[in-house]
Amino acid sequence: MTNTEIAAIFSTIADLLEIKGDNPFRVRSYRNAALSIDQLAVTLNYIYKRDEDELEDIPGVGKGIHEKIVEIIKLGHSTLLDELLREMPKGLLEMLKIPGVGPKKVKLFYGELNISDVDALEKAAQSGELRALPKMGEKSEDKILKGIKNYRSLKEKSGRVYHRTAFLVATEIVEFMKKAPVVKRVEFAGSLRRWQETIGDIDILVGVKKNKADESTKHFIDFPGTEEVILSGLTKTTIRLKGGIQADLRVVDESQYGAALLYFTGSKAHNVILRDMAKKAGMRVNEYGVTDEETGRVVASETEEDMYKALGLEWIEPELREGLHELEAAKKGGLPKLITEKDIKGDLHFHSTYSDGSDSLSAIAKAGIERGLEYIAITDHSKAVGIARGMNEQKLLKQCAEIDKVNLRLKDNGESFTLLKGIEVDILADGTLDMDKDVLSQLDVVVAAVHSGFAMDKDKMTDRIQKAMSSGVVNIHAHPTGRLINIREPYELDIDAVITSAKDHNISLEINSHPERLDLKDSHIFLARERGVKVAISTDSHTIDTMPYMSFGIHNARRGWCEKRDVLNTMSLKKLQSYLKQ
Template identity: 35%
Template structure:
């Protein structure tokens, strides 16, 4: 089959469609339009972004019009808008608004304190529409003549413009997590504060975080005494600028411009607050609508009965969801993309967790561009409770990484087997890193080891003993800070068979789609990952063609960087993911999701699509250093956001042999 026939036009992809609709909503706001009409544009943008099929293919004159209307939030008017956008690149309302206003106004909306009303006012009074002109006007004192814009407003705005220029980007989730832990540790030092939970987009596991929401509770947060704790938080030494302090809320920024909101809340309403501040906004709106239909009202303080204001639920999130006839919904799913319906019908997925991961089958060593040896990477994986890894250094075409030619690849694989055998011998002799890790874990639990051969421990598995050890608290990760678990917080399972290191390679896909090593070399390796690395300048169609040909290659067992997102920084959507995933599924080639923050190869819509198409998926860190193995937790979070379970992912398979058998067979 020719690839052309498979490929729909993606000139107007879903992400672009969503952006155009969202911008139209912002312009309508500036125009002072009906707020409910504005909301419907926002809702439509969200809905479009979450679709797994490219709407451009449903918006053609030939397509069944019912398909678009079937999407919640898309009605007759919006469907017409989408058809216009696909056909012409714009739509009448948007064109009209852009003639009336200026596109640069959308950037003004991102300044703190600037909303649509202020943007509209400044435009009508001063004809100011961009940041530079706004700064000039503010410095000249022109804003002070306008209603509600005094000196303080101007000063704050100028600071906001400065910050915006300095750093208008969001923070990567791993950096945000580090800061959250650091600040939470300081807050926990105040007597009477017992737990701190990072909420907001960090809790939902978004790849980037705009600001931190930290919720603290404990006896010191009760209303009559909370003032002292607020005072303590507002004077923390790491605060660069204090922005606001209310009765139970403190807002500040750090020197790196990360904004932090700390809220101190009584135990009794902690669940309501946690639910509320975790969002997402659209999820909360939908949840409140559901509450109202049941004669209830939901706020950040409680779920109340409307008729008599009696509290129905407030202390825990589960109470609130249950009181609304819903199963508990994991934060990663709270995007108003079907999770409420699934929770109502008890059909939420049993989401994958870090504890399900048994192997990490993409990593590098000093042989190419990694920083550690084969043995060091293996020991680090053993310490993290993994039971198999693959050493997949680069092939020669990636010269800048010191990529290997055929001879080096074979010699390297031989060394990998040697380390593998060495570890196996040590294991059999009751020595080595596996037993050392197990013993240190048992010691940390302070409990006698479970007897060998107990019914829960089957030979050949790493299954936990029921009622056995619980997650270790002896880590640098404070259990009072509620964050997704780190490898070091998981129970360590008694090793029942030797750790396994697969031989492998990450081969570069050449311009014509062939792999850059000989078949005889590839035949000797357990895992061949074909990845797009170079040829940045190729047009979209050629890159997609190249990847398709690489998938056809019978030696390819895993497709690395399937969206090319890491490579194609300028346009991450320039690769036709639909077609690639379809072909990978047909040929049983696994697709790889890169767990490293901000390097995710498959967006959540792509992950959903991969599952729909029956793709084999594995999640790996592509670690170049020991610490990078810990990126796995972020990969897991992304999989959870895509509703995936352990059964959807290959490297959750318990034994190394099961994993190898699940890959596409070698020719």
């Protein structure tokens, strides 16, 4: 069973215990453990096999959850969950997903009216049965009906959107908010600012001059993309946009902007740990500042730097704020110096008209120069990928000759830009490469990837990739897990073993920057980096229009704690060429 599946079991246990009215701190423990397990870079199964007791090194996992993990690994299910599901129907869990319906309401509806799923809840709300219950009225019924409608339309779209999708809308909102004269500062916060791969809703933070909150709220509601105002108070407003995404606005006094930005950037786990640390130091942290408990004086609020500093911490990059190791590192002054956009010197995965790309070699070179790159590796598909017009040996050699010509012309024109000869060669089902080795060894860079046989079992797939890695000609292993976010699960793979092989054969793992791929994902990047494996941040562009996607890969690398030295394509052309030759 995967970490995500085991995390889901604990999360479900937490929901059911909460409906039952169990100790809220026990509920929180299961929820924390679920979060922590889902963010883990190694599999629970791997830890269990290596040394069972190490399970308790996972934050939020103690004796009780340790035992339950072992039970799930051994039996394939949890007896506690089975028991809870005998007491309460599964449909109650779905009811929790309706906005405005929480555990107490679910318990009330189930206990008093025997409502056990969303359909029954809808009927009861329509017939006006719910208003007979304590603390329920007509408005509550309306709210639930609306909530059910939204839940159903979102369910079709999986609820979370790609970072890029949310980013484009959020940028529009930010620009719109800047037009209001009362708005002194505005930016997006939340998972968007942390560059999480998918986004649940958009958080916008606005700083205004004293007592000007309502003007900015009015302006926000007038955003042309607004479909419906869900709630609106003095400092907090939520709207639903026409595409279905929800956007939250928070308005604070500009003198408290840093405190609010820190708070609304999160993550929740980061905030919880931060507040706990503050508490131990006699301070209280909220969205308005850091307060010294003893004197009652606010000691920081204006900037994030001030906030962290007041707690004895370095400023932490948003991408690191996941409540994993960053606060400990900040305390010791041991935060990484994250890679930035300007560290990138080239792109090592690019398709041209020689396979399924839409631009010519010279157009790609021109675009590379315009973006200030030193090099782009042309890596078209090999023949196994028929649908992408993959190349045979002959065509590849022909392409190499044209690359030489383009490079000569660039040199004559005084350009310091080079196209590298490369390929994205297929790793066939048996682990051999889809191209003659003698031809491959003539190239500057060989990118290898799996494009078929995704349903292979875990051991076979792992062997297949390891065999390709030991071929002696591969430099980069592309989109290592094959996932498409929200579309296709990664293929079964022992990522630990693949990272070890990459290290043994000095192969770089790709961070594919396409917003639907982001493969490797953040936690695997962290693991690779820890083991000393370099990553290559590539766009896998099929048109020059997607070259800006590099930015998504960079932020993903930052989420994996990558510094400049961890990334292959931060090397200058000269360095890279001698590195690849070795």
